[in-house]
Amino acid sequence: MSDPTPATVDAELGTIEYADVGSGDPVLFVHGSPGGSDQGELMTRFLVAAGRRVIAPSRPGYLGTALTDANSTPAAQAELHLALLDALGIDRVAVMCWSGGGPSTYLLASGHPERVSAIAALAAVSGPFTFKGGLEDRLLSGRLGPWLVDEMAKHSGRSLVKSTLAEEGDLGTAELKELVEQVWDDPTKRSFVLELSATVAGRKVGLDNDHRQFPELPDLGLAAVSAPVLLVHGTADADVPPAHSDHALAALPEAELLSVDGGTHLAAWTDPTSDAVQARIADALSAG
Template identity: 45%
Template sequence: MRSDVVRTRLGPIECAREGDGLPVLVLHGTPGGVDAAGLMAGFLPRPEFSPILVSRPGYLGTELGARRTVDEQADLLVALLDELGIDRAALLSWSGGGPVGYRIAARHPGRVRALVAFAALSKGFAEPPAPLLDRVLFGTGVGQWLLRTAGALLPRAYVTGALDNEGNLSRDQLRAQANAVLADPAQRAFLLSLIPTTARTGARKAGCDNDFEQFAAFDPHDLGSIAAPTLIVHGDADTDVPPDHGAHAAAAIPGARLRTVEAGTHLCLYAHPEAETVQREVTDFLRTS
């Protein structure tokens, strides 16, 4: 994937656009980057859809600069649409990309055709203390090497660990979901390809650190002003962003639809026995909204 740094009236942002179909602005989580956005958009049919992949401020090729708050980042992304000559776009957000997606829809209603928020933060969120193992795996170069090695040499162990870390599945559910992911080439490839995007070090550190500062102060006061058709997808076993974030947004946004994925972890749109079904629902929603 080739990305470029686009100069907007509110500063530079790393971006890659695929095709000329229905534009979908893809907002990655925390951590992430344009590479993670590319993985998120993988299920959208081309050339019908044209994903606009970005690195949010502080990630990879997008400098953090003064674009720290959720409002500033929302305005920056609308400035990107201006620079690309796009009047209206759909939004697809995941996890830590949720606040920016919601704020774009609230602050710039005329620019949003539809909104899909997957496992998205919708209210203030304090980062919980991370276990030592997580701090090593995601916060050090050695930890990232260990994750990549596990993914390459011990894919079953890696997939099982990823699902277990992102949800509160029973032992039987965990085994069944790991088997389903390993048997599905697309789901398996997604999880293994996601590994490099999970680093909280290097070119992703500034964005990740800033995200958690902003999440703690996030005020979702204007969710009720969102007018765009909204689909919220959330797993009921998500331990990364608890399901009440999805329920809160669905209750606050007029006409929003909540799609709860049973035994769904924070990865369930991409790694779950029903993932393909839910992806079709998302695609149909974007197509018809």
């Protein structure tokens, strides 16, 4: 199957929306905060191009996966991931997660080790986490968010790229300018950033739930994860501190850290070394 149009399956914990793209060995992609199945389709295009099938669900509260009392916690979301795999007849899967997709990914792998062959955790939350918030986040998550992003993408794309990269990285003026130029001059990276903005705008219900859940995260069972894990983190990440990957590296039984010097929260897609980073991710997901 290679249709990015979302489909749904019904599970005990609620209806799950997901995209199913590409063909080959399956990879489950767990999106960030905010996000959705569309973000998964965007962030994994390099895997589809490399011959992998990607299943990208929307976590509860995002797009077509409704948030309920029963599925609000990361532990329940891990069970939703499992239910989706069962519905699709997938016994064992590699998992790639980004940012706020970390908690449910680790809980899936620790609770059901026989189902997860390998993990690539990109700037992933690995323990209690408090969002930094701010005016920009409130504007994007509100009802006007999608309209604002669409207008900026149409009429001020370069400014949207700059504001996105500035928000995602702790970069100096010269470093930010250089990265913006590099991304803007690369059609693939430019398109990625412009499309990404549409996958985070207006996602208030799911984001509010993540804001409630993440500061009080329970033990994610990192020590019980048997799958090999590639951790990828930019040293200039302004959203999820690199300490989250350092913590995971120390706790996971089999893990490797790929630290991207000067990389932002989007290092795997926008850094000058992103092609090499993506190749490492693809190799890691073929392990196990």
